[in-house]
Structures are given as structure tokens and as C-alpha cells.
Amino acid sequence: MKEIGGYFELQLRKGEHYHKGAVQLNTARNCLEYILRAKKYKKIYIPYLNSEVIWEPIKKLGIECEFYSVDFKIDPIFDKKLAGDEVFLYSDIYGIKCNTVEKLVRRFGKQLIVDNTHAFYSRPYEGIDTIYSPRKFFGLPDGAYLYTDTLLDEVFGKDNAIPHMTHLMKRIEYGNAGAAYQDYLDYCASLIDQPIKRMSNLANALLANIDYENLKQRQISNFKYLHSVLGKDNIYEFDNFPEDTCPLSYMFYSEDPDLRKKLIDNKIFVSTYWKATLDLVQKDSAEYRIVNYLLPLPCDHRYNEEDMKRIIDVIYS
Ligand SMILES: Cc1ncc(COP(=O)(O)O)c(C=O)c1O
Structure with missing residues (x-):
């Protein structure tokens, strides 16, 4: 039953999410785990140039993985043909590679995963599994978006944002990054090896608060x-x-x-x-x-x- 009255919560604008049709999870690396499990890929190609945290789900699931190089323009150096159970991951690194994403969509079709962690505002291509980590653009405790056409038939627990709020609040309260840098590092460490969870209520509300x-x-x-x-x-x-x-x-x-x-x-x-x-x-x-x-x-x-x-x-x- 909806509560009426009582003390006030933190005041936030009730706006809309930017990524409305996406599955809402806790982290981008877990969006990758979700795709790998849902699509049952046997092998993934990933770029050397990427965050090591995306190796987490690959190791966890024991999926075969092969690194590929990029050139100085951050375009893949890759001429292989993919087998039916293989997938190619490309990250729009620094949010400046959308032209390359478009070419790869044409080349690999559904066997492409686009990691738009650095390109929050880029829209996904129809039918292409696409990952977002809004924490790279806004101060948030957790939260990731996944566009996919294949849903797992599993109910995931919801993340709890409260332990992830310290560095965000201290930076405002004390007015400088140094005041909470250790909290920030502890927070990053706490994200390692987290299971797939749904986005927390607080991250959900904060993401609907953004202009x-x-x-x-x-x-x-x-x-x-x-x-x-x-x-x-x-x-x-x-x-x-x-x-x-x-x-x-x-x-x-x-x-x-x-x-x-x-x-x-x-x-x-x-x-x-x-x-x-x-x-x-x-x-x-x-x-x-x-x-x-x-x-x-x-x-x-x-x-x-x-x-x-x-x-x-x-x-x-
Ligand atoms: C390009 C890229 N992809 C994915 C991730 C993983 O994001 P998350 O921390 O939400 O799992 C990161 C994190 O640094 C990243 O830089």
C-alpha cells in the first residue's frame, strides 16, 4: 500500500530516464555477463584497450576470449570471420568512435556487443546488444543499462545504494575530491565480483532526476x-x-x-x-x-x- 505523509525523503525531480527501453542493472560488466549468458556465446573477441573489469564476467563464465588490437585511431585491426557462437565486443572508447560503431554494426550485425560506457548519449542500434554505465557521466551509486532482445528467465535481487553513497555525498559536503578519495577507491573495489543485480531504487530515482x-x-x-x-x-x-x-x-x-x-x-x-x-x-x-x-x-x-x-x-x- 502506498504510504501517505510522514517525514520527507531527499527531494528529487521526478523526470524520465534517458534510456527508457533498457534493462536496468547494477554495473556495465554485469550487463556483459547478462548478454553472454542469455546468448550462450562460446567465444568473445575483446580489445586490449579496455577496462580490465570487463574481463570479470568472461573469466567467471569461463568463456574463451581472444584479444584484438586497435590502431591509433582506435579502429579494430581484425579480419577474421566470426563463427555462429562467437561475438565481437567493441567499446566506443572516450565516446568519439560512433562512426566505427556504425561500420561494425553493418559488418557483424547481431554478433556485435556495443559497449557505450563512454558514450552515454549515443542511441543503440535496433537489435544490437548495447551496454551503458551512466556512472561514467554522473555521480551515482550504481546503475547500468542494457538493450537486448534476449531476456534471462531469472529474477535478480536489487542493489542497495546506501553503502555506495559515501564518496558522492562527501564530495559535496566537504567540497573537494581529496576528502573522499579513499572512499571512492573502496567503492570501486566493492564493485568487483558483484553478482548481477537490478539497479537500486536510489540510482533509479537519481537517474530520473537529471536534466x-x-x-x-x-x-x-x-x-x-x-x-x-x-x-x-x-x-x-x-x-x-x-x-x-x-x-x-x-x-x-x-x-x-x-x-x-x-x-x-x-x-x-x-x-x-x-x-x-x-x-x-x-x-x-x-x-x-x-x-x-x-x-x-x-x-x-x-x-x-x-x-x-x-x-x-x-x-x-
Ligand atoms: C569502456 C568501459 N566499459 C565497461 C566498463 C565497466 O563499467 P562498470 O563499472 O559499470 O561495470 C568500464 C569501467 O571502467 C569501462 O571503462
């Missing part, structure tokens, strides 16, 4: 601003993606060994994706250069042109 169009436009315009200034010095050449593509970050290539440190010293936090890849690839590979030298400059919706100017000033200082 998506506004935030998307802000992120795109920050990306474009950085590109308008840094583009001439950026040897990473972006694809000619559509105007309304919303990248995760602005990818700036620099082999200056001190630049990442200089940015971090100036409180511009530039992540390194993904150190585990470095153990698998040669030093002269595209992956090695991408992980070490392609800096993801923050350009998300939390920031404005002033903030982008500060990043630029630090780079040219």
Missing part, C-alpha cells in the same frame, strides 16, 4: 571549446563524428612526460585509462601510446568555458 539535454549540450560545448583552441596542437585526429556527439572527455595527445603531473598539480584531474592494458601490449603499439599519452581532459557538464580556459592556460604555461 539530460542541458547537461549534454554543456559537455559538447566544452569539448568544442577545447578543440577550437587545442586542436591545432593535437596530433590525435578525431573522426568526423556528428555535431551532437557527446564525448566523455577531450582527448589531447602529448608525449610531454610532465604534462599529466602539471595538470594534476593544478587540480585538473586527468585519469589514466587503462594501466592493465600496458601489461598486454608492446611498447610500440597504438594501445601503449594511447594509454600513456592520450590525455582525457575533463570537459563534462560540471564545467564551463572559464574552467576550460584554465585547462588551456595550464597546458600552455
Whole structure:
């Protein structure tokens, strides 16, 4: 029975999810587990250049796995034909590879899994299994979306968001990332080896609270601003993606060994994706250069042109 009255809960806008038709789960890696189980694939091809957390479900299910390389444009180097029980996973890394996703949809059809973890705003292709991890775009305790045409006949428990809220709340309360960095690391560690769960009630409510169009436009315009200034010095050449593509970050290539440190010293936090890849690839590979030298400059919706100017000033200082 619906409760009426009593004390107030946290006030959130009751809007809509951006991904309305998707299965709502706890993490993107578990969306991958869901697909692998539902489609009963025997072998998966995955890129060396990816988060090691996507290996979790593959190892857990004991599915055969083969790595493939990408070139410096982050396009797959892969000429094999897939057998009927094999699948090819491609991640739209940094949210700048939607043109490649389109080509792979044409090439592999339903035997493609698109990992749009870095491309939250990209819509899925009809009939193509597609994964989203909105935590890479917004502060959330849990939550992932999966578009698929094959549902598992199983009832999954619901995630509990409360233990996953500490770093999110402390960053607001104390006003800086350092105050809760250890909480954030503990939180990331707590996501390892979680079973498939449904998205928590709180993540569900928080995702319905977001003003998506506004935030998307802000992120795109920050990306474009950085590109308008840094583009001439950026040897990473972006694809000619559509105007309304919303990248995760602005990818700036620099082999200056001190630049990442200089940015971090100036409180511009530039992540390194993904150190585990470095153990698998040669030093002269595209992956090695991408992980070490392609800096993801923050350009998300939390920031404005002033903030982008500060990043630029630090780079040219
Ligand atoms: C490209 C990519 N795919 C998938 C994942 C897994 O996302 P989740 O943490 O929601 O399982 C990550 C996480 O870092 C990622 O970067």
C-alpha cells in the first residue's frame, strides 16, 4: 500500500530516464555477463584497450576470449570471420568512435556487443546488444543499462545504494575530491565480483532526476571549446563524428612526460585509462601510446568555458 505523509525523503525531480527501453542493472560488466549468458556465446573477441573489469564476467563464465588490437585511431585491426557462437565486443572508447560503431554494426550485425560506457548519449542500434554505465557521466551509486532482445528467465535481487553513497555525498559536503578519495577507491573495489543485480531504487530515482539535454549540450560545448583552441596542437585526429556527439572527455595527445603531473598539480584531474592494458601490449603499439599519452581532459557538464580556459592556460604555461 502506498504510504501517505510522514517525514520527507531527499527531494528529487521526478523526470524520465534517458534510456527508457533498457534493462536496468547494477554495473556495465554485469550487463556483459547478462548478454553472454542469455546468448550462450562460446567465444568473445575483446580489445586490449579496455577496462580490465570487463574481463570479470568472461573469466567467471569461463568463456574463451581472444584479444584484438586497435590502431591509433582506435579502429579494430581484425579480419577474421566470426563463427555462429562467437561475438565481437567493441567499446566506443572516450565516446568519439560512433562512426566505427556504425561500420561494425553493418559488418557483424547481431554478433556485435556495443559497449557505450563512454558514450552515454549515443542511441543503440535496433537489435544490437548495447551496454551503458551512466556512472561514467554522473555521480551515482550504481546503475547500468542494457538493450537486448534476449531476456534471462531469472529474477535478480536489487542493489542497495546506501553503502555506495559515501564518496558522492562527501564530495559535496566537504567540497573537494581529496576528502573522499579513499572512499571512492573502496567503492570501486566493492564493485568487483558483484553478482548481477537490478539497479537500486536510489540510482533509479537519481537517474530520473537529471536534466539530460542541458547537461549534454554543456559537455559538447566544452569539448568544442577545447578543440577550437587545442586542436591545432593535437596530433590525435578525431573522426568526423556528428555535431551532437557527446564525448566523455577531450582527448589531447602529448608525449610531454610532465604534462599529466602539471595538470594534476593544478587540480585538473586527468585519469589514466587503462594501466592493465600496458601489461598486454608492446611498447610500440597504438594501445601503449594511447594509454600513456592520450590525455582525457575533463570537459563534462560540471564545467564551463572559464574552467576550460584554465585547462588551456595550464597546458600552455
Ligand atoms: C569502456 C568501459 N566499459 C565497461 C566498463 C565497466 O563499467 P562498470 O563499472 O559499470 O561495470 C568500464 C569501467 O571502467 C569501462 O571503462
